[in-house]
Amino acid sequence: MTSPAPTPAPSPSQVGPCTGCQEPTVRYGPGGSPLCTTCAAALNAWRDSQGKPGSVRA
Ligand SMILES: [Zn+2]
Structure with a gap:
């Protein structure tokens, strides 16, 4: 049995500043978003x- 790795570390080339708080976040590639999870x-x-419909899809 090998230990699972559900969230592998992102490639540095996929990391950039969040457009909201400027904290480093995964902006590019699969699952990337211009906003960090917090923002x-x-x-x-x-x-x-x-009270409006619609939400941001990460
Ligand atoms: Zn942010």
């Missing part, structure tokens, strides 16, 4: 609070 969650929470 994406904050944006989704804000959208929910506005």
